[in-house]
Amino acid sequence: MIELLIGGTVVVVGGIALTVRAVQARRQQVQAMAEEMLRLYAANEIVNQEIKTVEAQQIASRVADACDIEMGKASVEVLHDFFPLGFEEKLNSLGTAGEREEFFRELINRLAAAMKVEIAEIDFKELNPNEYGKCGNKRMQLNAALFLDPASAVPATKMVHTLLHELRHAVQDEALLEGNPWGFAPSRLAEWTVSNANYVDCTQAYALQSIELDANWYASVVLDMFDKKN
Amino acid sequence: MKYETLENKFKTREEAIRMAVRISQCKPFIRQAINEWLETEVSPTLTVAAKPGWGNGKEWEFSAEDLMIGYGMHPLDALLFLDWLIADDESCKNALMYLDHPSTPHRLEMTQDELLAKLKPEVRKLSEALLKKRKQNYDRLERYYNEKLKGKEIYHD
Numbered sequence: 001m002i003e004l005l006i007g008g009t010v011v012v013v014g015g016i017a018l019t020v021r022a023v024q025a026r027r028q029q030v031q032a033m034a035e036e037m038l039r040l041y042a043a044n045e046i047v048n049q050e051i052k053t054v055e056a057q058q059i060a061s062r063v064a065d066a067c068d069i070e071m072g073k074a075s076v077e078v079l080h081d082f083f084p085l086g087f088e089e090k091l092n093s094l095g096t097a098g099e100r101e102e103f104f105r106e107l108i109n110r111l112a113a114a115m116k117v118e119i120a121e122i123d124f125k126e127l128n129p130n131e132y133g134k135c136g137n138k139r140m141q142l143n144a145a146l147f148l149d150p151a152s153a154v155p156a157t158k159m160v161h162t163l164l165h166e167l168r169h170a171v172q173d174e175a176l177l178e179g180n181p182w183g184f185a186p187s188r189l190a191e192w193t194v195s196n197a198n199y200v201d202c203t204q205a206y207a208l209q210s211i212e213l214d215a216n217w218y219a220s221v222v223l224d225m226f227d228k229k230n
Numbered sequence: 231m232k233y234e235t236l237e238n239k240f241k242t243r244e245e246a247i248r249m250a251v252r253i254s255q256c257k258p259f260i261r262q263a264i265n266e267w268l269e270t271e272v273s274p275t276l277t278v279a280a281k282p283g284w285g286n287g288k289e290w291e292f293s294a295e296d297l298m299i300g301y302g303m304h305p306l307d308a309l310l311f312l313d314w315l316i317a318d319d320e321s322c323k324n325a326l327m328y329l330d331h332p333s334t335p336h337r338l339e340m341t342q343d344e345l346l347a348k349l350k351p352e353v354r355k356l357s358e359a360l361l362k363k364r365k366q367n368y369d370r371l372e373r374y375y376n377e378k379l380k381g382k383e384i385y386h387d
Contacts, residue, residue, distance in 0.1 A: 130302035136339065169336045176338070177348055190356035193345060194364065202249070202307045204314045204325070211336055 067182040068218070071171075074114035075164065076225045082107050086230065087156035097148040104147060108140060108163060116182065117170045124148055132158070135166035136173070142166075157223065164219035172211055188214075231268045233379045239268075244368060247375045252310065254379055260313040263294070265385040267305050273298065274305050278312045280322050290315075290326070301329065 064072075082103075083090045094100045105122055112119045119135075124144040127133070132154075133142040142162070146154045172192050175184050195210040233250045240246040253264055263276045277293035292315060297308035315325045338345060342361075346354050 128302060130300075134336070136336070172336075173338060176345070176353075180350070186350075186353045186356055189349070189353045190360055193349060193353065193357040194360045202252075203301075203303055203311055204307075209335075215336070 064221070065182075065184055065188070067184060068221075071115050071182070072218070072222050072225055075111055075222045076229060078107070078110045078114045079160065079222070079226045080229065082110070083160075083226075087160055091156045091159070095150055097144075097150065100148045100150065104142070104159075104163075108167070111163060111167055112170070115167055115171055117167060117174055119167070119170060132162040133166050135169045138170065140166055140170070161219045161223060164222050165215040168215040168218040169211065172214065231265050231384050233375070233382055233384055235268065244372075247372055248368075249306075250375055250379050251371055253384060256310070256313040257316070258385065260309055261385040264306060264309050265383075267309065268384070274309055276309065276312060278316050280316050290322075 090103075091100070094103055101124055104124075108119060108122055118138050119140050120138040121140070123139065123141045124147060125141055126145065127141065127143040129143075129145070131143055132146060133140065135141070146152050147159060171182065174180075175182060176189055176192060180189065191210040192214070195212075233254070236246045236250050236253075237243060240249060253261060256264065260276070263274050266272070267274050274294040277291060279289050279291045281287070281289040292312060294305065294308040294312060297303045297311055298305060303311060311325065315322050340348075346357060349357060
């Protein structure tokens, strides 16, 4: 027997007409199957949204707040002062670890002032070999081997990206905890708050958290602006 | 090995369940490698090639060993990363961008409740709404896990 349910009308092909009760039961069964399918689909969609495509969506839909533009422009000005001939040329001219440390300390302080964020302490120290740096409680820690060794194979652009990325984390912290003097939209602060609760310890999930996306986005935008201005 | 064995391998049940759902989405050969690693604890050596549409025909080859040695990834993390790398063109691009700019996960040193208490009322309200939505999503994932994954083999021939 083949049944077709068309707009509530029961059409029966090659069988006995169904009773109202049977039709209702069949409808409920179909509805339950549809709901189950939607539920399973939704469960997978959640993972897709949370883990797979968040970055593309967020980066593509990112709209800079006025404070982002102001902060970006101020950061680019500092980079121009410190790297008039480009990143590599400047770092190649610094022959010793001491010269590099002094240069980076001054650069970080100037960038922090341009971004209107407080960095109370800068440490160059031994970190995990894969770790470039981190920033928390107004303290920036950078991997001494990667930043200070004149023979370091790390491209200068990546070093500057790291500084901008970590300084942006300091901005996020202050915006959440110290009154948001920059004027970030409340919805963005809420995203950063929720992002702070990590739920899966894996690179992919980490890379897709809004605080990391925002820090990477800011660093990339500033470097793009710097390139265009050169 | 069954998905439920993951429950003993993570700090929280939520993390294990989210990871189980993520693994269930992996391509079969990635799930096979994850299963082998869970059973033997021998570091995976899987290598994959990615040829993204935006790469002008260039093919990248990555191995789990590259990711573990070069980027300090955990074996499971490395295998999931390989799956992400070959999932689709845009994801591959994102994955490669991330490899170029690794950094330490940023965390405020306080609990979620402590952080919420420090926020302005408007931001706290929005944050709580996002957390509620996330909890609802997790509840659905947990039901899905319990009904469809928990007792199932991660990989079988």
